Amino acid sequence: MSSPLSPATVDALRARTPGVHTTTHFNHAGASLPSAATLDAIHAHLSREASIGPMEAGAAGEEHTERARTLAAQLLNALPTEIALTTGNSPGWGAAFAALGPWRAGQRILVARHEWGGNLATMRHLAQRAGASIEVIPSDASGRVDPRALEAMLDDRVRLIALTWLPANGGLINPAAAIGQIARRHGIPYFVDAAQAVGQLPVDVAELGCDVLAGAGRKALRGPRGTGLLFVRQDFLPRLMPAFVDTYSAPLDANGEPVLRDDAARFESSEASLALHCGLANALREALEIGIDNIRAQIDRIAQTLREQLAVMPGVSVLDQGIERSGLVSFNVAGMDALSVRRSLAAQGITIGSNGVAYTPFDMTNRGLAQIARASVSYLTSDAEIDKLLAGIRTLKH
Incomplete structure (x- = not known):
């Protein structure tokens, strides 16, 4: 049974995290603070490269790469062959989208109102030149994407359903599994952007019913920046032809012809940072040892406490929608723009995030928001x- 972490456990985790002693960090949704052990794993491999040569140190790094892949599969309830290690959430998601191949006039992409702006840029860049359309699935009264509204939109022209599970501009959590049930029933490819979910919520790709899921190492997982996870369902993989391959993802056969790998590593490259893979492997190990259910319970407790206290503060508006919420707490301060709020708090040694319309353009426009301040918590966050x-x-003058 999951439960919030004990104060002693949190204290021990904080003691092994150098950053908590130098900053008051409320930007874990941007990038969290790595543990000393994760830093040590990165430094150890860099030292091996410096001592015996980067190529010669590769064998040890490859061992950690495969460990990261195995741990990621465990985290997502997937097979190791269904996991690609990427350089971040957007590179993985974008590579999978590009691998769908050319689009035709009249084809449709259905997205929730909360879709990440980077994904929308990728979709528009490739699809709209062919005359394909991007259409927004209505939300319900709570702000979440409405599965019933999605089903009413379906026809044989829908080629993709894309969902950002946890939006970047607040604490809402979309019903990803309910959307997946509809996608599976109708045989429509389903991509989930889980950048904010991986490491914060339990993620079961079988329960979600997704064909592709992308996640980031630097956020709730507390891994190094420049790492990410890409899940591709094994029986969906043949439908994806990567736009770029090399001698790792498609080695040449005896006749000099490229042979595309038959696992998700077709989305990897021989030119990868093995040091960062070492750090990612350690971050994954730590998350699994703590327990994702326990992490979820702890983050939920902390975020709810913060929301409740912000809600009664004069001049502060809490903006989070949804029924179930994440560790992203969005708010605005009357008379101040979000960037000024962020800068004023930074001057006090407190880091938060601030988002503009470009992060989640459909949702921000629909709600009449030009910007939001975002305080995102971790299981490390103390009272x-x-x-x-x-x-x-x-102290802010507003």
Whole structure:
């Protein structure tokens, strides 16, 4: 049974995280703070490269790469052959989308209102030149994507359903599994952007019913920046032809012809940072040891406490929608733009995020929001840090 982490456990985790001693960090949704062990794993491989040569150190790095792949598969309830290690969420998602092949006039892509702006840019760049359309699935009264509205939109021209599970501009959690049931029933490819979910929520790709799922290493997983995970369902893989291959993803046969790998590593390259893979492997190990259910319970407790205290603060509007919520807490301060709020808090040693329309253009436009301030928590976040953030907001001149 899952439960929030004990104060002693949190203290021990914080003691093994150098960054908590130098900053009050509320931008875990941008990038979280790595543990000392994750940093040590990266440094150890860099030292091997410096000592015996980068290529010669490759064998040890490859071992950690495969360990990261195996641990990622465990985290997502997938097969190791269904996992590609990428350089980030967007590169993985974009590579899988590009691998769908050319689009035709009249084909449709259905997205939730909360779709990540980077994904929308990728879709528009490739699809709209061919005359394909991107259409928004309506949301329900809580703000979440509405599965019933999605089903009413379906026809034989729908080629893809894309969902950002946890939006970048607030705490809403979309019903990803309910969308997946509809996609599977109608045989429509289903891509899930799980950048904010992986490491924060339990993720079961079988339960989600997705064909592709992308995640980031630098966010809730507390892995190094420049790492990501890409799940591709094994029986969906033959439908994807990568736009770029090399001697790792498609080695040449005896006749000099490229032979595309038959696993998700067809989306990898021989030119990868093995040091970062070492760090990612350690971050995955730590998350699994703590327990994702326990992480979820702890983050939920902390985020709910922060929301409740912000909601009663004069001049502060909490903007989170949905029924079930994540560790992203969005708010605005009356009379101040979000960037000024972020800069003023940074001057006090407190880091938060601030998002504009480009992050989630459909949702921000629909709700009449030009910007939001975002305080995102981790299971590392302490009550003292929440008190410091609230005190910092009270000092703002608005």
